[in-house]
Amino acid sequence: MFVNVLRAQQTKTLASGVLWVELAALAAITALLVTLTNTMTELKADAPVTLAGQMNEMLQHAGTSTMGHVLAVVLAGAVMAQEYNWRSLHLWLSQGVSRTTLLWTKLVSLIVPVALFFVVTAAVTAAVAGGFLYVEHGSIGPVAGELVDLLRTAGLGAYGVLPFAALALLLAVTGRSMLVAVGGGLALTMMGEMLFVQIMGMIGGRALDLVAYLPGSLVPGLLGMEIEAYQPLEPGAAAAVIAMYTGLFMVAATLIFRRQDLHD
Amino acid sequence: MAGSSDHSHDCEFVLQTSGLSKRFGQVKAISDLDLAVRRGEVYGFIGPNGSGKTTTIGMCLGLMHPTSGSVRVFGQKVTPRDTRALRGVGSLMGTPGMVPSMSGRKNLRLLARMRPEIDAERVEEVLDFVGLTQAAGRRVKGYSLGMRQRLGLGAALLHRPELLILDEPTNGLDPAGMREIRELLRRLADDGVTVFLSTHLLHEVEQVCDRVTMLAKGRQVAQGPVANLLSGGETVRVRLAEIALAANSLNSLSGVTAVRPKGQWLEIEGVSSKTVVVHLVRHGLVPEEVTNGRADLESVFLNLTGEGEGADIGDGGGAQLFPDTPVLVDSAA
The missing domain is CATH 3.40.50.300 (P-loop containing nucleotide triphosphate hydrolases)
Incomplete structure (x- = not known):
């Protein structure tokens, strides 16, 4: 049953208008960032001179900046809240699909769209940066040898986005509305974490170590990046904490969903 | 299918x-x-x-x-x-x-x-x-x-x-x-x-x-x-001169669940037209015209829930509407 429901969920998620709007926006933003990187003198000085280097940088940016998190929150919150609005939850549940299966397949069905965020980032960067590099240097540098690294960055970045998708699902189930899911998710992602970092910075000392455990601080740890403001977790620990956050949010969402009365 | x-x-x-x-x-x-x-x-x-x-x-x-x-x-x-x-x-x-x-x-x-x-x-x-x-x-x-x-x-x-x-x-x-x-x-x-x-x-x-x-x-x-509910809801209409007298008399007839005067007509529910005619004649009241209306589900429902105009379901609630049919009725309703 899980696989069959997942197939249906995947079809529905990939048909979501929100996903395609997000991908279009992401493509436009990526194209703009890559153009600025290759044209503005200050940015150009620090930019890698190979295509693989620029792609890796943009993929890291998609995974670690709020951009990837925001896209995941908006997509997950919207697709789940729409299920309540459209009453498609009623239809599926009344056909004998269990609530737990429905919710967890929803999360799993978000993996492909999240992966698409990174595919689009990579593709647009390749096209735009490739153009600039070829015009300027007559070459785009070696790419084939860097493919494993690029895939690793994209894969880990996508994995790091999962807690945000789970958080949005939890908020959508709790509030049964897109406003609560997307608005609440964005507030927590964009302002909540920032506020926490500022408070910990003011306290200083050991308190600052806690910043590394925030969902938004885990991907740098996962990618083994150096961060000035705090010491990121080791990759293994970061991966475990990401799984823990995702699991916690999903278990809470499942418990709430299983207790809900679904009426008009 | x-x-x-x-x-x-x-x-x-x-x-x-x-x-x-x-x-x-x-x-x-x-x-x-x-x-x-x-x-x-x-x-x-x-x-x-x-x-x-x-x-x-x-x-x-x-x-x-x-x-x-x-x-x-x-x-x-x-x-x-x-x-x-x-x-x-x-x-x-x-x-x-x-x-x-x-x-x-x-x-x-x-x-x-x-x-x-x-x-x-x-x-x-x-x-x-x-x-x-x-x-x-x-x-x-x-x-x-x-x-x-x-x-x-x-x-x-x-x-x-x-x-x-x-x-x-x-x-x-x-x-x-x-x-x-x-x-x-x-x-x-x-x-x-x-x-x-x-x-x-x-x-x-x-x-x-x-x-x-x-x-x-x-x-x-x-x-x-459905058939039982409808047969229980049969309505007999009788036209006669002594409406008030006939209404009083029919109210005492066993099985009658409602008696409603309407102009020159009386509407009786709960018993057959034959029972009504025999009863009236025995009491010296001769009907001038008798019709037998089969109730629709709507009137049965309105009678049961007491929502119909002039609905009269009597002391026994809806149960009396279906005295001879195997119908389950919640007496608390």
Whole structure:
């Protein structure tokens, strides 16, 4: 049953208008960032001179900046809240699909769209940066040898986005509305974490170590990046904490969903 | 139509509720509801808006938690945490839950993805069955309410269910559409599908249902075969000169549940025209004209719930309306 429901969920998620709007926006933003990187003198000085280097940088940016998190929150919150609005939850549940299966397949069905965020980032960067590099240097540098690294960055970045998708699902189930899911998710992602970092910075000392455990601080740890403001977790620990956050949010969402009365 | 499900459902009752109750805060939406729907019948579940029909169906479909009591489908208990028994059930509850940006055909194909046994041919067959082949390629957001209802019905039929639970399926349909749905329901019943039909349109029930449960303010007020309910609700109309005298006399006649003077006429319920005439003649009152009106389900329902104009259900409540029929009546109603 899980696989069959997942197939249906995947079809529905990939048909979501929100996903395609997000991908279009992401493509436009990526194209703009890559153009600025290759044209503005200050940015150009620090930019890698190979295509693989620029792609890796943009993929890291998609995974670690709020951009990837925001896209995941908006997509997950919207697709789940729409299920309540459209009453498609009623239809599926009344056909004998269990609530737990429905919710967890929803999360799993978000993996492909999240992966698409990174595919689009990579593709647009390749096209735009490739153009600039070829015009300027007559070459785009070696790419084939860097493919494993690029895939690793994209894969880990996508994995790091999962807690945000789970958080949005939890908020959508709790509030049964897109406003609560997307608005609440964005507030927590964009302002909540920032506020926490500022408070910990003011306290200083050991308190600052806690910043590394925030969902938004885990991907740098996962990618083994150096961060000035705090010491990121080791990759293994970061991966475990990401799984823990995702699991916690999903278990809470499942418990709430299983207790809900679904009426008009 | 039915029977492709892999469930082995041998029990006589395909849908049963026992002492089913639902409370929302202080409001008791459903009280001690006992339903028993037999395999192959078209079962009407009737009551005015707000009487608790949708709440009951919500509990039957595992969408709502009962406050007390239980629901069994094909003999298996159904709760929001265990809805496996519903895999052999098709349902339509309120506005069908479709993806508005997808076409009708794509919505059905989406549902079919959950069940590998449903192929593309079956989707087309269902679209044809509900009369949506022409509009199948259009997005659902452009559908009229009636078209959405048809699509919802199609979704309910897609996996060849053995039990169909429908909540107000003719909502938004024009009279021709309503008739089509009624005919469709009878065809399904002929094919062996059990239909549980909730509606406030009594005319609809009278035409398609074998048995009914009447609900008012969350309580079951009557249950039984439609024919029995209707025969119990026979109305005798008598025209005579001494209206007041005759009314007094008939009020004392055993079995009479209501006596209503209307101009030169008296309307009597609960007994046959022959009994009325014999009684009047014995008391020296000669009727000038006698007619025998068979009550429709609406008047029976209004009498039972006390909502009809001039309704008079007597001391014994609705029970006296059906003295000779095997009808279950909740005396507390």
